[in-house]
Amino acid sequence: LRKSYGLTKMTSKEFWQKKLIGLLLVVSITVSTSLLMYFSFTRPAMVLKQEDIHITPLPYLVIYAVILIVQYVITPRLRERRENHVPIKNGMLRDRLFNLAEKTGYKGDIQVGHSSGKYTTAAYYTLHGNKIVIYDQAMELLGDDAVVAVVLQEMGHAIHKDLQKRFIFAIVSALLSVFLLWGATEGFLSGLITSGDFVISQQYARITFLCIGLMHLSFASRHYFNTKQVKEADAVAARYGYGEELIETLKQMARLDFEDLNPHPLKEKLFDDYPSMNSRIQAIRTVEQVY
Numbered sequence: 001l002r003k004s005y006g007l008t009k010m011t012s013k014e015f016w017q018k019k020l021i022g023l024l025l026v027v028s029i030t031v032s033t034s035l036l037m038y039f040s041f042t043r044p045a046m047v048l049k050q051e052d053i054h055i056t057p058l059p060y061l062v063i064y065a066v067i068l069i070v071q072y073v074i075t076p077r078l079r080e081r082r083e084n085h086v087p088i089k090n091g092m093l094r095d096r097l098f099n100l101a102e103k104t105g106y107k108g109d110i111q112v113g114h115s116s117g118k119y120t121t122a123a124y125y126t127l128h129g130n131k132i133v134i135y136d137q138a139m140e141l142l143g144d145d146a147v148v149a150v151v152l153q154e155m156g157h158a159i160h161k162d163l164q165k166r167f168i169f170a171i172v173s174a175l176l177s178v179f180l181l182w183g184a185t186e187g188f189l190s191g192l193i194t195s196g197d198f199v200i201s202q203q204y205a206r207i208t209f210l211c212i213g214l215m216h217l218s219f220a221s222r223h224y225f226n227t228k229q230v231k232e233a234d235a236v237a238a239r240y241g242y243g244e245e246l247i248e249t250l251k252q253m254a255r256l257d258f259e260d261l262n263p264h265p266l267k268e269k270l271f272d273d274y275p276s277m278n279s280r281i282q283a284i285r286t287v288e289q290v291y
Contacts, residue, residue: 064174072167076128083113085133093144097151100240106155112136122147122249125154127163146249149242156233169225173218220269227275231283238287247281 088094088110097110108130115135122138125131132154139147157163237246254277263276275283 060178061174064178068167068170068174071170072127076126079126080113080128083115083133083135085111085113085129085131088112088134093147096144096148100148100152101155103240104152104155104236105159106132108132108158110134110151112139122150122253123154125157125163130158132158142249142252143245145242145245149237149245150249152237152240152242153233153246156236157229159236160229160232162229162233165225165229169222173222219271223269223272223274226273227279230274231280234280234284235287238284239291241291243284243288247284250277250280 088097089112094110101108101110108125110132111134113133113135115137121135122142123132123134126133132151134147134151138150142150234243234246237243263272268276268279
């Protein structure tokens with residue numbers, strides 16, 4: 001079953017190849033960007049006047065709008081067609097799931113989607129059709145109790161409106177990025193740039209470091225919100241008596257994906273989108289003690 005329906009087809013060799021390719025990609029982008037900035041911004045002839053540099057927010061707003069439309073409108077529809085979503089078959093499992101949906105207040109549908117083995121998740125909630133989709137491979141590999149635990153966790157995301165909150169967060173982040181970019185040359189941050197002639201490398205270095213700091217603050221804030229949402233959703237499964245089943249499912253998926261169960265706290269908060277598996281398990285156990 002694991003060979004045919006494994007939540008990931010990745011082997012240890014493929015895992016390290018993926019890590020190496022990602023590292024080489026980051027290094028190549030960093031080096032090429034640094035060289036571009038060096039040859040473009042540090043030559044003595046590269047001297048401009050402040051009034052020659054202008055940032056128009058509209059193109060950036062259009063780009064962000066296209067990204068959000070693709071991510072939240074087009075991609076879910078393409079994903080539905082690719083995975084061929086169908087209603088879950090009648091039976092004891094279906095009855096258990098919809099009984100729990102009534103208890104939790106979840107008003108959406110529950111369907112099954114076909115997985116090609118490219119994803120390491122067992123189920124997900126989508127606003128397109130207001131439904132939870134559980135992969136057929138997960139239903140084959142996991143027991144009924146584990147399937148119920150995973151679906152309960154997704155019900156938590158749905159009843160807490162986590163996707164709507166992420167959409168709002170993405171819009172606010174995009175507007176803030178454009179606002180800071182415009183402010184760096186046209187608005188409140190333009191004071192960082194001296195009037196008259198200036199060398200770009202000297203003046204824009206300050207703004208570059210400012211943007212890097214803001215970027216890491218953005219990562220940290222996104223990690224905080226995602227961590228809060230994930231742990232609240234996990235707590236729904238724990239409150240209804242499926243905490244241990246969810247923990248075992250999380251461990252199984254982590255093993256199949258070679259996931260770091262306990263990364264360094266600084267790395268987790270600054271670079272990871274979601275909480276570590278170890279912190280999720282501890283949070284679930286805390287909820288279990290209460291309920």
